[in-house]
Amino acid sequence: MKTQKSMQLPKSVFTFSFDTELIWGMFRYNPAFQNKLDKDWFKKRRNIQLMLREFNRYDIPATWAIVGHLFLDKCNKKHADIKKGDDWIKQDPGTNLKKAPLWYGKDIIDLILSSKAKHEIASHSFSHIDFDTCSPAVADSELKKCRSLFNKLPCKLTTFIFPRDKYGNFEALRKNNIKIYRKEVKTKRDLLKSRFFKKIVRALDIFCFFKADPLEPIVQNNKLIQMPKSRLIVPINKETTGISSKTLLNIIKYFNLLKIKRTINKAIAKKIPIHLYSHPIDFTSPADLVYLRKILAFVKKKEMQKKLECLTMQQTYEKYLK
16 A cells, blocks of 8 residues: 655755766667767766866755766676666667766766765666666666666665656665655646646746745655655756847846745745756856856855755755655
């Protein structure tokens, strides 16, 4: 019998999570994508280091959900210990970090672990496979492989973030000792089932300024902790809005920051979590990093006022939900 209950926290918790996948989040759904890569993609990879500096500046930890293959610095593309849910293995270059830096990311793992802020490394599956459609055997083998990679690091695997927010195979999570995962809030989840409404919701996230985002409490669901996400953080630039006017972009940025602040204040008042999430590859310019910095500065101010705590998903579980 399914059991579900809300988990009350003594104060609001702020969490920032990043789906860190590089090319693994793209090629499976668009096989020709890797043929269109340009120097900007390699610049996006380097920007992870700049983002870490911003989190160090304010000593705010984040949850970095990383595709398991990025834990490697080389491979022979066989991966015999993983059951294949599709033909992704054909795309794996089977080389190394130097030759294919968008397929490997051992250096990124090292940067995160050596950072001043006590970041969490979470699992994003091994190959960025959809967990709602893959078989239980595939899901289990992907998580087992990720756990074996974590065993070589000075950290433990507690958190799972579903690739593309495709939720499923929860028994595989429990079997592999996952404790907490990120989930869409219900008010958005129902709309996002429709591809048409998904585009509308994403547009509203950027252009609807005047109301705080919906928030939900943390829920325990059949021995798994479900941490709701509050808002997708997308840098405001020409690529994300289609707008080239700097003046108009600055106006949109101002009101988006205002909405984020309202959402954080709402979470503080209700003593429920505020969970921002994004992809590192979205932060491509100095202006994008300034946008991130303004968010972190506001959050740090609230933490200094003891109105909220800045915790990773794992830290939240360990401190309040274990």
